[in-house]
Amino acid sequence: MREELYNQQVLAMYDVRGIQNYIFKSNAAKEIIGASVLVEAIITDGLNAYIKNNAKNQEQYLTDWKNDDPKVFLENPEIEMQVMFVGGGNAYVLFRRGEECRNVNRFLAKYVLERTYSLNLAVAVVKKTNAYDHDYAEINEEMRRIKAFMPSTQPTGALPFMEADSITGYPLTRFEEKTKTYYCTEAYLKRKSFPRNENEKIFDNMVTEKGDNSTLAVCHIDGNSMGIRIRNEMQNVTAYEEAIPKMRGLSQEISAVFGNTFINMTKYMDELTPKVKENIKTRLYRKIVVAGDDITFVCNAKLAIPAVRYFLEHLGGEGEDDVIYSACGGIAYFNSHFPFSDAYQVAEACCDTAKSRAKKEENRGKSGFVGNFFDYQICTNIRAADLEEYRDRHYSSDQGTIIARPYFVSGVEDEEEFKNKNGKYSIEKLIYWSKYFTMYMPRNKAKHLRNVIPMGTNELEKEISFLESRGYTELTDHSGMKEAATLNDDEYRIWYDALEIMDLYVEESSHEDNN
Incomplete structure (x- = not known):
């Protein structure tokens, strides 16, 4: 951070890089779920840890952005720090003095390193002015610049005389007495965060029949045009007094709509469970990430398409003024021997292909509205992560491609004209056949x-x-x-x-x- 900002009010933006890859790096359920718990609120947890350990007057530091007074930083000069809002995986924080922001940044970098071992924290800081729209645009541009030039540093790998973890390559540093097994520091930290009330064999218990039909699915859902919607909502808002409560409202609305739809989707999966596996006492799905419009979960393979279809069909119409929401999804089917990290990359690539079809001009609705699409892929080869090349090689004949996906899923507020326009891609055809x-x-x-x-x-x-x-x-x-x-x-x-x-x-x- 530049020294000239030390005695000025600043706006800081925090982003933890590579969270999804960090979560799915391992194939062990205990490490995947532990990692998801570990990073769920790591920035706000880190800010609270700083306040507890370093703040002389903790009441001058505010992190409860969902409930505190959005104007208190602007009106009370005694407030040193306030979380403006958290959205899109990023935290925006106001500081009375840039010097205190520097202290927080140093603490957070160390906190993230100690809690995760390998994640990187990206921080952008700009001078706060009275124009929110100017500051918001400037700090996002600064974050893009920082990410473009920020090296993706990783901890030192094992030296030739050290035992190394087979997945990460990090040196083995911890011994677990219960399992009589050595782990690297990253794996140990993930396992330490695994919830005590969960079964370590949760993924094994999801399969329909061990050894015979042991296919799981990782599903990734991402909202459409969220950034555009926020820009449209905020384009005429310039003052912080109006911008902070409005951005907070938008962020909480998005989280509520996607979060509530996810909860309803899990109830639907519970209804389908007896058709998949009889006399089952455990759930056949597990949440990995539910953060704003970013959803990732693992489930029994037979639940994947019904679940994603349900989510997309029921998303929207719950927000302020009945704002229409839409999203795209990707599903990767894989067996237990297939690397989780590669399966997630396939799911993400499928989501990208779904978005590509959804955003084509001929498939858009009124005012450029982007509809719900999803794609899926069965993972038989780790090269499937490069989805376009993989499909060119394995899904072609003299007639060109032999697959029709991605598919369109009609949302709760879709107009008939829009449904008809995308009817040729309808999920109903896939279900019919x-x-x-x-x-x-x-x-x-x-x-x-x-x-x-x-x-x-x-x-x-x-x-x-x-x-x-x-x-x-x-x-x-x-x-x-x-x-x-x-x-x-x-x-x-x-x-x-x-x-x-x-x-x-x-x-x-x-x-x-x-x-």
Whole structure:
């Protein structure tokens, strides 16, 4: 921080980098869940620790931004520090003196290091003026600059004469008497934060049947156009007196809408659980991150699409003035031997492809509205994280791509015109064919059709003719391919999507049968 700011009021912005990768670095449930608990509120926890250990008058330092007076820093010169708001994973804090901000920054950097061992704290500081819009734009630009030039430093790895952790490469430093196992410092800190009331085999208990169907799914959901919405809401707000309560309200509204939808989604998963696994006493899902519009959870594979579909269908209409919300999701299916970190990267990449389709001009609604889309991928290779290249290699035939995803999910406030515009991508088509192949076609014939589709047009047409001769006329009746010479219809791509996950299909309980 520049020395000329020491005796001036400043606005600071804090961002802990690489949280998701930090959480999913390990394959051990105890470390993943422990890490998610560890980082859940690490910045505000660090600020509270600083106040407890260093503040002479703790009443002059305010961190309860959801409940305290938003104007107290502006009106009371005795207040040294106030958290303005926390949103988008970042904390914005006002300081009476830049020198105190420097002290906090040093403490927080050490605090994050000691609590996590490998996470990095990015800090941007600008002089506070009377114009909030100017300061907000300047500090975000400063943070972008800092991140662009900030080295991604990591702790020193193990030297040649040290035992090293097989995942992180960090030296083994701790011995756990209970398991008779050595751990690196990072793994030890994560395990130390694992909730005492949880089962260490929580992920093992989620699978449908160990050894036979042990597939899990990591699901990542991210809100659409949140930054644009905030800019639109705040574009005419210049004074701090008006900006602080408004930004707090926006941040809390977003958290409430996404958080409440997540809670309702888990209740829906509880309803579906008996269809997935009978006589189960534990939940088949676990929250990893629920922070604002950023949602990540792990669940039994059969719950993934129903859960994400439910979330997207019910998101929105709960905010102030019935503001419409939308989001995109990504699902990565993986077996227990597949690295969690790579599975999460696949889920994130799927979310990105969903957003790409959602944001295309021809798929947008009125005023550029972006709808709900989701994508999924079965992880059979760690290279699947490079999703575009992986699909070019494994999902192509002489007809081009053989998959139709990402899919559109209609939200609670979507207009009919918008639904019709994206009807060709509708999740209803995937559910229709998933049900057909699972419930009305023998497994061996369904698997053979799945294997034929990548072979190209000629083989697919022969297979369709064969199945039609055996009474499976739905393939041509529904898709309009009575003249099976061209296969111009995209229906067979949806077939492949449905066939690929036919072992993961579970009939949903609260959606009407459209057949």
